[in-house]
Amino acid sequence: MGREGTAEAVHDREAKDRTGAILWIQAEKTVPAPFDLKLSCHNFETVVYWNYKNVSLRPRFRVQILKDINNADSETTETSFLRQDISSFVTHIYDSYYVNVSAMKESEISTSAVSPQFSYRKDLPAEVRCTLDFPNVTLSVKDGQITFTFSHPYQVYKDTPMVKKLNGCEECNKFKYSVSYNETDTYNYECLEEVCKETFHIPGNSDQHCISLSGTELNINSGKYVNVRRPRSVGYISSSSLCALW
Secondary structure (H helix, E strand, O other): OOHHHHHHHHHHHHHHHHHHHHHHHHHHHHOOOOEEEEEEEEOOEEEEEEEOOOHHHOOEEEEEEEEOOOOOOOEEEEEOOOEEEOOOOOOOOOOOEEEEEEEEEOOEEOOOEEOOOEEOOOOOOOOEEOEEEOOOOEEEEEOOEEEEEEEOHHHHHOOOHHHHOOOOOHHHHOEEEEEEEOOOEEEEEEEOOOEEEEEEEOOOOOOEEEEEEEEEEOOEEEEEEEEEEOOOOOOOOOHHHOOEOO
């Protein structure tokens, strides 16, 4: 091949490269990427949300769920909405996760928006730390003592996809928690039963009782703040006297 042939071949390649670049730019303009990707992970329910600047395109969105610790294969689902519940994919308590979301229109696909890394375990790397609500607490005051009762967290969340994966988990049965009274006295407990119940003596003669309950289940933090007022004329607290602020 002569120099002219070589020059023509180079010119053709450059032209193709320019054409490919133009087509890529056009595709990017046709299918913009999602943006402002956020997620909520609470009580083993994980939902991802995003925005899109050209909804008139009516694209579908590919949601890719990736594990950060075990490097397992990713899982993918699709939706036409600007949100997706991915709870059924986030099922391994000992993993951190992140999510990629891209827009699709026919054969074109946008670049991905990436979520922050998230995990339920407090001992794993994560930008978003998922939490559990402390179970509902029943309180009573009688004879200078406060008695509180609540369901073991494992019983509350046992039907969620993530906890179902832990069938036979010995760690699940042990719930360690603490109770703070009026921000002055703290009591530590451990519950191994389906229903947790403890009683402690009320220090002093105050009519206002504030207790804060917090605990760790499967190395996941949970907490509840309860404000209790004791009527002077009766020796117990009705359920209407409770106010759960968390």
